[in-house]
Amino acid sequence: MSLHIESTDEALEELKKQRTKTLAAAISVSFLGVALMGLLLYLVHIIAAIPEDPPMVAYATQEGDNPDIDTPEVTQTTQRPSSSSAAAQVKVIAAVASADVAVVNPDIDVEIPTEELSTGIDIGDGFGIGTGDGDGGGIPGILSKRCDLNDRMKRITENGGTPQCEEAVVKSLRWLKKQQNGNGSWGDGQFKASMTGITLLAYLAHCETPLSEEFGENVLKGISFLVDLGMKNPVISEQPGLKEVCYDHAVATYALCEAYTFCKQMDIPSISNLERVVVKAVDRILDAQCPNGGWAYSYNNRINPNIDLSVTGWNVQALKAAEHGGIKPTKGEIRTALRKAAMYCRKNVMPDGKFSYKENGENPRSSLVGVGVLSLQMTGNGSDSAARKGLDWIKNNVKTLEWGKGSGTENVKSNLYMHYYCVQAAMNRGGDVWASYNKAFRDAVLGGQKPDGSFSNNDTGYAECLSGKSKNIYRQCLATLMLETYYRFLPGTGEGTKNS
Template identity: 30%
Template sequence: MASVPRQTDDAAEGDEVLSEGLDAGHGSLVDLSGWLRFSPPWLLSALLHLFVVLVLGLWLVSGKSDKPLVLDVQYAEDVGDQLLEDPLDLEMDNLLEEVDEQTLSVTPLPPVDDPIAAPELSLVAPNPTFSTFSSNADQVGVALTGREPGMKAVLLKAYGGTESTERAVLDGLKWLERNQKKNGSWSLKGPYTDGGTTENVEAATAMALLAFQGAGYTHKDSAGTEFYGVVRDGWERLLQSQDDSGNFFRGSGFNHALYTQAQCTIALCELYAMTRDEELQGSAQKAVDYCVKTQSESGGWRYIPREGADTSVTGWFVMALKSAQMAGLDVPSETFYKAGLYLDAVARNQGSHYAYQKRDSPSLSMTAEGLLCRQYLGWRHDDDRLRRGVYYLLENRPSWSTGKRDVYYWYYATQVLHHMEGEEWTKWNNVTRQLIPEHQVRSGREKGSWDTNIDQRHGRTGGRLYTTCLSLYILEVYYRHLPIYQQGLLSGF
């Protein structure tokens, strides 16, 4: 016969206490100490853990941090001391607004062939092999949204911008503001020191406006933004230079004509994309049409419409037409296709390096410009030709050494590396974010500018406004255009 285990004395005593408590209180546990004393250990442990979980949950729900956005400093190697030793608080001078919530979509976006383009409406093209892009897009492509205040703060943090870089941008824009003429234009030759050797009012004005727009400033005062009057006056002057064909150039130097057209077109298409100002649409489309008509048979552009080609001028036109595409303006696909054929003709080392013209050897600046064009024309992030070209650029990071100062090269290479993101971008950015602000003029009449010593190849010809604008474009890269491939911050969205 199976035996029944005998109840222990402690257990029996516990039952007795519980029974007495229920009898006395009609169901209430009046003898709490006795109940706790004789309850099973697992029950007490469960109650304790439940209490801890409830307390932690209430603490997490009610917690709120009011700390400002702070960036960690990463020091560049062998390029001098970091400019700031204190924590980098991006709330200085009200430049950046506090980000209260995530500004990116949390819904996965469908894959697209061209993430920077506005939505398309296919039309019948004159040549049925190609399609055209419609100007009737409902929204702007995402490439310029990084200039908006909330996104600007997020992208600065994500891609390594610092208080030093933003202070340098602000000082540079203030220098441009001080040197704007009463009629709204800028000059390549002065009134500042170290002016360029040739005057070109339209190019100077377009370059200055690109610097303001790259930091998010437009001619609209809806947010009461600083510099809006500067941008407004600049555009009132520049639009007066455009003729009925869409051409902006009014100077005498024949080698400036198409450079000027491309720069003005980039600036105008960006402004239209950023503001959707309907008064700009017609002028922007005329500028784009003129760019298309001036393309040479080889697929590139040079000094004279439809005659010759070089990689330097062609790069500016590819960017102008991509800016138009971002704004939803009409750009024939055939124009991009022909530009790709020209790049094939000046490519070297299986497409990883680029020359100025067909007969030339490759150079750093033309390689950077050619690779940027390839990125915008559709080369994939993992394309072996692109990656070999990027490694070549990384082997030639910016340096203040004699003979290596070339802000034109740095400007194009910075964009290429920013689009690559990841380790490649970090290696490049650790140098540029220190080197460029470190050599900005800090006092006196030219405070905020960069003198011509920053570019030993073209600085004296272009002058102080040229070197200052290119330096500003480099420091605005964190938010000026969103990375094409979205390998980092945007990859999960």
């Protein structure tokens, strides 16, 4: 209901008085508010000026003292440091796709972690605490001990390396960056999956992840390439029908398992279908294991002439990486498969410490000693007599390592395939075995690097089926991984080193 006011003099005068009263009331309320605010501020000032009682400090009492006093439980919270370079960002693929191919989802900007990131990761006790038996029981500080630059340099020097080792690794990774193909792969020919896998292992060993400022995009593209292959094909390979697919798939699986572990343990945003492909890839390896514990060409899981220690070694590494990453396969138990693999490896050791290409002493080779020993270490059998024999052979026979001298698979000086395994086996064992081997390989590998970061190509021990570009990638990664051994163990390979 509205009130109509006529425009008479009386009405206008009444309206004027009403406005005056309203204005006076508003002014009064404003003054009252200001007064109350002043009083509040005054009280706050008085309270702040009152001295606090000294803090009470409670100390633990001896048993029996003040038994009626309850002691509150204190929980310590560790907060991960934030990045000191907020402007440095990289693009990461988020895991929200469920298609049967690796789908690149909308880009998400994520801050790059600083090298202080490792202080917020609690994974292991680190290196240098082992008993020297190399019995692969866990993965000591695999992430925290390779991601912090200061700690990495400390590990290098403590374990017999030099600052030049770190410089050589960075130069090598920059060289590899330039070799990446447009689709994210490395290498050429039929084995891009394994060449991409071993390159990713070299990057991950240096804690280069999808979040890395300099190499993050390269790592992300490489992982995506392998995930895409794994979604499209029954194995991670561009050539699923190849006899040598047992290498292609195993090396690629090994790399993806390490990438999965990094993403999970360092809170890196996931990559679409990464976990799905890793589980599928591990299932394929478990399904391909032969009854005698080894693996064969073409992933033929029956006893046949094509089962050999070289193929077995790469598949053992992949399974160990999967076990460390907490992968839950659907085709069997990883630990059961590793026990069976150890049984096969034991059948390949010779009385003099060499390991044979095939079980029961067929075609013994110096180049397979490290494969046999490392496989036994990874399966938790580093103290077996077979492993000890192999380590004795390594200690007694590899006196020097000269880059590019000699030829053939039996040349113990320049076969990088052999030394890739032996360096890790010796590091896991520690003691005098590592001390002597470190002297043999360190300066020789450093001396084989050229100014552009690549390694010279006059060494031996490469797969004959690799083409020129892939051979260069393979050689580069083997040499790089050897120099990264000072701070990087393959997943679960040992308990640490024991310097002599």
